[in-house]
Amino acid sequence: MPTTTGASPAATAHRRRSRRKAPPPRQPWCCSFGLDPSTAAAAAASRSPLPAPPRAKPPHQLAPPLSRRIRSPGRVSPIDDPCFATAASLCVSARLSSVTECPPPALPPPPPPPPPAAVDRPREMLRLRLVEKGLVLEVDEVERVRRESKVVRKVLRGRGGEVAVEGKVEVESFREVVEMMLEDKDETAAMRRLARGGVARAIGVLEVSLSLMFDRGVNNCLKYLEAVPWNESEEDIIKKLLSQHSSYEAAFRNLLARLQPQRPTSSAELVVELVDSITKGTNNNARKELRNLVNGILSKSSVYIKGDKELDKRSIYCICHSCLNSLVGLFEESSDLVPADQTSISSVGKGPLEGIYKLVEDTNWLLQILIDRQMGEEFVDAWANEKALRSMHEQVSPMVRHELSRISATVFIAMGNGKLHCTGEKRFSFFQAWFRPMLVDFGWLRRYPKGLNVTALEEGIGQALLTLTLAQQQMLFMEWFEAFSGQGRECPNLMRAFQVWWRRSFVRSLGSSS
Numbered sequence: 001m002p003t004t005t006g007a008s009p010a011a012t013a014h015r016r017r018s019r020r021k022a023p024p025p026r027q028p029w030c031c032s033f034g035l036d037p038s039t040a041a042a043a044a045a046s047r048s049p050l051p052a053p054p055r056a057k058p059p060h061q062l063a064p065p066l067s068r069r070i071r072s073p074g075r076v077s078p079i080d081d082p083c084f085a086t087a088a089s090l091c092v093s094a095r096l097s098s099v100t101e102c103p104p105p106a107l108p109p110p111p112p113p114p115p116p117a118a119v120d121r122p123r124e125m126l127r128l129r130l131v132e133k134g135l136v137l138e139v140d141e142v143e144r145v146r147r148e149s150k151v152v153r154k155v156l157r158g159r160g161g162e163v164a165v166e167g168k169v170e171v172e173s174f175r176e177v178v179e180m181m182l183e184d185k186d187e188t189a190a191m192r193r194l195a196r197g198g199v200a201r202a203i204g205v206l207e208v209s210l211s212l213m214f215d216r217g218v219n220n221c222l223k224y225l226e227a228v229p230w231n232e233s234e235e236d237i238i239k240k241l242l243s244q245h246s247s248y249e250a251a252f253r254n255l256l257a258r259l260q261p262q263r264p265t266s267s268a269e270l271v272v273e274l275v276d277s278i279t280k281g282t283n284n285n286a287r288k289e290l291r292n293l294v295n296g297i298l299s300k301s302s303v304y305i306k307g308d309k310e311l312d313k314r315s316i317y318c319i320c321h322s323c324l325n326s327l328v329g330l331f332e333e334s335s336d337l338v339p340a341d342q343t344s345i346s347s348v349g350k351g352p353l354e355g356i357y358k359l360v361e362d363t364n365w366l367l368q369i370l371i372d373r374q375m376g377e378e379f380v381d382a383w384a385n386e387k388a389l390r391s392m393h394e395q396v397s398p399m400v401r402h403e404l405s406r407i408s409a410t411v412f413i414a415m416g417n418g419k420l421h422c423t424g425e426k427r428f429s430f431f432q433a434w435f436r437p438m439l440v441d442f443g444w445l446r447r448y449p450k451g452l453n454v455t456a457l458e459e460g461i462g463q464a465l466l467t468l469t470l471a472q473q474q475m476l477f478m479e480w481f482e483a484f485s486g487q488g489r490e491c492p493n494l495m496r497a498f499q500v501w502w503r504r505s506f507v508r509s510l511g512s513s514s
Contacts, residue, residue: 126138126139126140126142126145126146126152126162126163127139127162127163128162128163128165128174128178129162129163129164129165135171135174136162137174137175137178139178139182141182144181144182145178145181145182148181148214148215148216148217149163149181149212149213149214150212150213150214150215151163151211151212151213152212163212165208165211165212170201170204172197172201172204173197173201173204173205173207173208174204174208176193176197176201176204176205176208177205177208177209177212177214177217179193180193180205180214180216180217180220181214181217185216187220187223190216190217190220191220191223191224194220194221194224195224199225199228199229199230199234200234202221202224202225203221203225203234203237203238203241205217205221206218206221206222206225206241207241209221210241210244210245210248218248218251219251222251222252222254222255225238225255226254226255226258235259238255238259239259242255242256242259266312268311268312268315269312269315271294271297271298271311271312272312272315272316272319274290274294275294275316275319275366275369276319277290278290278291278294278362278365279319279322279323279362279366284358291365295369298311298369298372298373299372311369311373311375313370313373313375316366316369316370316375317370317378317379317382319366320363320366320367320370320379320382321382323359323362323363323366324363324382324386324389326355326359327356327359327360327363327389327404328388328389328392330352330355330356330359331356331389331392331396331400332392333352334352334353334356334396334400335392335395335396353400356400356403357403360403360404360406360407363407364406364407364410367379367407367410367411368410371410371414371419371420374419374421376411376414376419376420377420377421377422377426379411380411380415380420380422380426380427380430381422381426381429383407383408383411383430383433383434384426384429384430384432384433384434385429385433386433389404390433390434390437393437398440398441398444399444401437401441402441402444402445402448404434404437404441405434405437405438405440405441405442405444405445406445406450406452408434408437408438409438409445409452409457409460411430411434412438412457412460412461412464413453413456413457413460414460415427415430415460415463415464415467416459416460416461416462416463416464417460417463424467424468424469427464427467427468428468428469428472431464431465431468431472431476435476435479436479438461438492439479439480439483439487439491439492440483442457442490442491442492443487443489443490443491445457446489446490457492458492458493458494461492461494461497462492462494462496462497462498462500463497465477465494465497465501466497466500466501470501470504470505473501473505474501474505477494477497477498477501480492480494480498481498
């Protein structure tokens with residue numbers, strides 16, 4: 001049998017054609033429906049983006065595959081595409097009655113309708129405007145603020161609005177009030193909040209709370225302020241707030257108790273009690289400090305006193321007379337203990353001498369208070385007529401009696417400075433009583449001044465002496481001249497005043513022609 005060494009060209013072409021993939025068979029059309037399979041697929045796709053799978057049936061009801069039920073004359077045409085299979089099954093079921101009827105596929109349920117769009121309601125907003133600062137604070141919890149503030153409740157009739165807050169308050173205080181309105185009604189938390197800000201912040205919160213009639217804030221601020229100390233500037237602000245909001249007088253009761261006495265007491269009566277306590281005290285250092293305290297209260301430039309009515313002159317003079325009467329008793333006692341010729345202060349015991357020093361110090365202090373208040377003229381008259389002490393002056397040692405001249409020195413200085421407006425008769429009566437003792441005791445006052453300005457004393461004696469008549473001056477200057485010539489600097493130096501008297505009397509007198 002002959003062997004074929006090569007294939008013919010026709011066989012080669014046939015093999016090449018057989019290797020190519022055969023084109024898919026032409027899909028059948030359903031003429032009865034006149035529906036193109038592509039149109040059916042598009043219609044199915046328009047109903048649902050993803051076709052729902054058919055319902056599962058029991059095994060005995062399952063029909064044979066469509067690829068084996070639908071037969072064309074002479075060949076099998078498998079239907080692979082599901083859309084085309086659906087259209088073809090519909091056509092075949094309509095034309096071939098011998099084939100089992102295929103139910104139409106179940107359509108997916110329509111998607112639920114979208115929920116209706118919510119209608120945006122206008123948002124409630126409260127605007128609190130701080131007029132002084134030009135700031136506005138917006139609050140969206142209008143209802144809570146309306147419940148807390150009577151002013152907001154009265155102004156806001158609708159669902160929002162603006163409330164103006166007057167006054168010079170800080171922004172932080174303004175914010176604290178709003179936060180206090182929005183927080184729970186916890187008094188402890190509110191007190192802690194106020195404590196963190198301090199007194200100044202609490203006063204600002206109180207001012208805003210009063211403006212908004214925020215009762216809970218007002219009560220919290222008052223409770224905090226009543227429990228803490230203030231300085232004087234803070235006190236003035238609190239007084240101003242309390243006076244401007246009389247409707248809260250009942251709530252202010254505890255705070256007002258710190259600002260005004262419930263039972264008013266005269267300050268003049270209290271001053272007398274203070275002065276009397278000092279004169280009866282026994283601790284010298286403490287008495288000195290307390291005297292400075294009272295002097296500051298009674299000073300004319302002091303902020304603690306308003307006028308002369310703050311000092312009861314009669315009561316002060318009663319204390320002065322009590323001191324002078326006690327001095328008489330102590331001098332009588334010391335005249336027996338200290339001989340008139342004793343001049344050594346170190347040999348004298350404490351006893352009555354300390355009492356004398358204390359009483360003289362108190363008397364001078366009271367006299368200075370009266371002089372500063374222009375009330376000392378009566379003391380000059382009383383001191384000039386103190387015959388008991390003047391008579392004992394010559395019987396007591398100079399180391400004791402010079403304390404009496406210390407009182408006279410205060411009168412001489414005040415009279416020479418023009419602070420005592422006594423009549424000429426009273427001035428001369430005073431000189432007659434205490435000018436000679438001063439000439440004798442001046443040396444002791446120079447050695448033991450105890451705060452006395454000796455130079456001012458000399459100037460005061462000379463100026464006071466020149467207020468007398470020329471005849472009275474001549475008598476007193478001659479007495480000084482004789483004492484000074486014998487004692488020297490143990491006497492006050494009145495030479496300048498003496499020269500003035502001489503020129504007035506003999507050089508520039510009204511009757512002279514010069």
